[in-house]
Amino acid sequence: MSTNPSGPARPDEASPAGGPSNFVRDIIIEDIGNGKNGGRVHTRFPPEPNGYLHIGHAKSINLNFGLAREFGGKCNLRFDDTNPEKEDIEYVESIIEDAHWLGGDWEDRMFYASDYFEQLYEWAVKLIKSGDAYVCDLSAAEVREQRGTLTEPGQNSPYRNRSVEENLDLFARMRAGEFPDGSRTLRAKIDMASPNLNLRDPLMYRILHSEHHRTGNDWCIYPTYDYAHGQSDSIEGITHSICTLEFEDHRPLYDWFIEKLGIHHPQQIEFDRLNLTYTLLSKRKLLALVQNGRVRGWDDPRMPTVSGLRRRGYTPEAIRTFCQNIGVSKTNGIIELSLLEHYLREDLNRRALRVMAVLRPLRVVIDNYPEGRVEEMEAVNNPEDASAGTRKVPFSKVLYIEQDDFREDPPKQYYRLSPGREVRLRYGYFITCTGVVKDDAGRVVEVHCTYDPETRGGNAPDGRKVKSTIHWVSASHAVPAEVRLYENLFTRENPSDDSEGKQFTDYLNPNSLEVLTGCQIEPSLAGAAVGARYQFERLGYFCPDLESKPGALVFNRTVALRDTWAKIEKKLK
């Protein structure tokens, strides 16, 4: 068979094995049909441990592990750790944690390119012997000069025709540490006139007296990524080497090494890397944000890193659904952040427990409610999930409501509380505003109301309706909390756009973090633990931050609820 047995599948249309259709998947289906690799599917996720994983890597993880899962194959985790100067064990550990969290399962197949250093060295010797590689004494600057340009060919290195014996001797001495950093390199002898710059005698090894996080000081020469990557895939028996578009030009080089060496030839397939509006997805730039203190770390909830998203309250399921639905292609595009947020809300709406929390408290006194009386009102935990049950919320004479839910002088279409108006307190009573108390500056600091005892639980026996239902907490029962609200880290859809002579730091959003203290939260959340996810009714989805502890609660707003009123209000202005 050469086509999808179920016919062309749509993103939402699961195949028998459950995978969304895309061109990479189609190639694999065809390969299986042709008996290529004996029908075997083996992919890999190959990060360099020089930074934290971000949502773009999640796309790759989902693709590679998802394809392996769908076709009964395997997917390895391999660290491409060929540059000891930028890599660190901290990154290795975070990548393992994040890839696992996203659902990656590599069983016992966690590898490192550094596992292959000896093999790679032997292969380099083999290429020297076959006259396909040579030691070059040119400096970095000289190599650059002689490489030519996009339109002009390069020049052959004066060291290009050294004898095999001399090359062998020099290369062995490079390894032995006889030469200083940068003094010599091992280069593949291909074609200095190739229109593909990657084929102009590319470097295979450079001298780097640098301690490696795994091999320590065993080596002072390190293979370049271009020399190591393809062979590492080959060693692992990878059938489909899925990578991003910028490596398209490197494929001929990888093929050249594989063919000269006569080893297993994985098929490289390139796809478009993820771009998201208002988001930076470059490890280099994210590192800069961390190092310059523009965020609080790699796991700052404003960061698009997996650890940042996790801390922010994203679920792996939401991220996976997003990855499955954005598709995989070769088009250079930019996905709207709202799509990610859509899948986030969709997931959280299903699973988050509803609670009441008041972020900016306004004191409400119910004048006709008995002093000292406390009622336990029954509240639904999750209208989307009956099995989540109900809970009791204490109600008393003095409450807090949201400052936004009261207007002394309400605009048109505003139908929350205002003088003379009746609203419903969620799961409580109908209340009517009878007056306000102001401070010296004229600000409303307290609202007085009366309640209708007949409306207990929120329904009027006479059938009368109210326009609005607002949330509340009992002042004497509520627990205080700090709440952190987030906005996009950048003010531009594409913060990498430097066309106006600006750089990404110029587009940092000064309001990306707003810390609210003195928030009042219903008492059932007093023991809220990290990992729990809540919907603060009418406000959004929230989760306890890593720094939260009983007695000193801290919540992150994961994402706000869709806010129709905010839109109306915006239009009114």
Place this chain on the structure above:
RNA sequence: UGGGAGGUCGUCUAAUGGUAAGACUGCAGACUCUGGAUCUGCGUAUCGGGGUUCGAGUCCCUGCCUCCCAGCCA
């Protein structure tokens, strides 16, 4: 400018020579004890110009535009 890869609603993805479809966004409405959720309605999109064909987003020619490549980074 050399090479490589792309160009379908605002965004992303489908349509594999035979009715250009879906999701998100936006707008309008219904419903609602969350202005949430849900539901309904609303789409002048095939980069341009030629050609082949009964029929072209798809094939051919040509032009235009975008992205990637001149690290001893990956």
